[in-house]
Amino acid sequence: MVINYASNHTIIRETYKGSVFMEQQHFAELCQKLNQQGDNISKSVLDEVNKYRAQYNKKKLPVIWIETNDSGDNNIAFLNTTYPYAGQVFTDMIDLLYSNSFMAAQGKNALNILEQAAEKYKGRFTLVVEGAVPVKDNGLYNIIIRTENRSITALEAVTWLGNLAEYVVAMGTCGSFGGPSSARPNITGSMGVNKILDREVINVSGCPVNPDWFVGTLAHLLMYGKPELDDLGRPTLFYGYTVHRHCQRRSYFDRGNFAEKLGDIECMFSLGCMGPRTGADCPYRQWINHVNWPVKANTPCIGCTNKDFPDGSSPFFLPLDKKGKK
């Protein structure tokens, strides 16, 4: 995949001219540095956000975060962010107005907060949808809040809030494309957020999402607005190259030197690796304070950022040409 970053680099907002603040181009480069120790974006991003806020008296990014059909793995993944840590994201980067997992309020107070935030920050808040949206049977397979008189389904909440938000971010592969929640036979009729809403959705896919991809996207929205997206609606900053392109085991592939079993150090293509058709920066970003990723753990990449994950990746341990079949 070839991405043209030139267009992105020229869009530098007027307000940044002559400032000491990092320009978008630099930010993009920081996000994409390929060969460093791995902690480049996360160690720098909070400093930049703070500098930006100090310089422009900018408020934090208002965020309403709705959890729908997924495993909750994405908010756990978010908690694994380092530099900034999740606590610093709360205090310094975003105003997390509603979040089923993290808000202190509960019950009717939480519902009131949601309704008031949607009204007060109309047109200004970022809606994060963590999970797919089931539409079968009027969406009754996912109810986010109930009152004495009615049930608010994920379908209703996403439609309501999605039309009021400045940006909509689908977090994880379920939210982006349906993911495991919509895996065959998909008896709940679950689908990605962009199929529910008649507007642009920023897909930050991954099962779960790498916290850098999510926090990096929020930082971009706060400082520069919408990031450049690929044809699947994902920020090119993180999804612009295939796993295969930067894989540490690429030289084995090029020489036709393939692993025979899990645990081997050769190319995992023979054992089902989805790297050649998966856009993600795992080989150099890595996971959890940048310590490891699936191929480094001697297992195949299972293509968890893809539109057709998991059905297009399974059986997980059979080579690409044998996948997608029973």
Added chain:
Amino acid sequence: MSKKRIVFSPVTRLSGLLSIELFLDHGQIAEANASSTMFRGFEWIMRDRHVTDAVYMTQRVCGICSTAHGAVASYLLDELYDNEIQENAQYLRNIMYAADFIQNHLRHFYLFSMPDFVRMPDYPPFHGQDLTDARLSPGDNQRLVEHYFEGIKASQKSHEILALFGGKAPHQHSFLHGGVSVAPTVDKITRALSLIAEINHFVKNSMLPDTNLISRVYNDYFRIGITPRRLLSFGLFKFGEKNEKLLWKSGTIEDNNKIILPQVDLIEEDIAYSWFAIDENKSLDNKELKPDPYKPGAYTWVKSVKYAQQHFEVGPLARMIINGYYNGGTSTMDRIYARSLETYLLTEFIQQWLKKLTPGDPPIKQKTTPVKNKVTAVTDAMRGALLHSAYIEDEQVLKYDIITPTVWNFSPKDKNGQRGPVENAIVNTNIPSSDMLFTIAGRIVRSFDPCIACGTHVIDCNNNLNITHCEL
């Protein structure tokens, strides 16, 4: 009817979506219906897949306890393929598994449960907290708020240990059937030792004292949220070539405190109040369920599960009592206390296990021909007993059943109206004033560490703990 119906929703600070319908009668909760309001149909999703996909697929059932599903699916496949597991692999598996437990327990205690007792700062996501019963002194309160943020870092470190060996987290990659695909090299062992020492320090010097403080200041919660003393555990941390040895034993315990080994065939499920119906298209000898979100009278996606015709509570409290680490009751505060105690024990175990690793090749050997076509595997997960069961043909899944800990604890009433543990804990609770309803109910419910995707007898952790007898 003098009963007043109030819906407690959303029950925030947990994994997944939960609503609880409460009926109040003269200042007391007369009835409770706990509703899990999300359904994805994982047992359907698992069908027609290659059975070795189970480790990665079923981890997607739950994000906060993903390793548990990967572990039990690996045990299931080990038996199916008759694998032999190397000693190094078992240590690595248990290190990863315990690290995920610590991650879970830290996040539950600090992020989910603590705001029930501590006044949080007045900015998002803590705004509108409405803690109607705040008892900590300003100094203690401030210190615990600081620990909230430190707890985030400690839990991140726990997942760093998991990822160091497992490739990523949640949804690790290396804990597979046949063993573990990563090599236990000295750099990884050293890094993990350093991380676990930091976590252990935090748990010992913050989490345990914080638990002690909360349990002292809110000691009435040793009498609130009590369940019938029926506890169950499938045991935890397997060792041996055939996963045949358990570090923490399995058992069921009832009022008489006698521990009896659980038998899987005494487990039964009931759908009287669940949004499921019998699929009429199937013949009766092959009874199938189908989701039915319009079913009259039903109120949850959780089935009612019973053991020997009774509901059983599962989780850290059950494990700690069955294994003799804790001799308290079955109240809200006992559950919180046992979880913190378990967290500390696990930080000690990981250090021991890391030192027992022998640097060498990846300890994995996967056999490729199934020796049977039907297998059930069990273990305890973070929240309690977890069961996976598979029926296969030519390595393809025909049927895959999962009974999660949440199903045990959040069981709705059965066809005879018997309540499950969470509903039992809530019912008969006194609510002194209406503004206390959600505060009290929230404390009780969260002590179970809900995951919907899935007093004076407090012992002194520092002195009365004997972990040497369970050293391997």
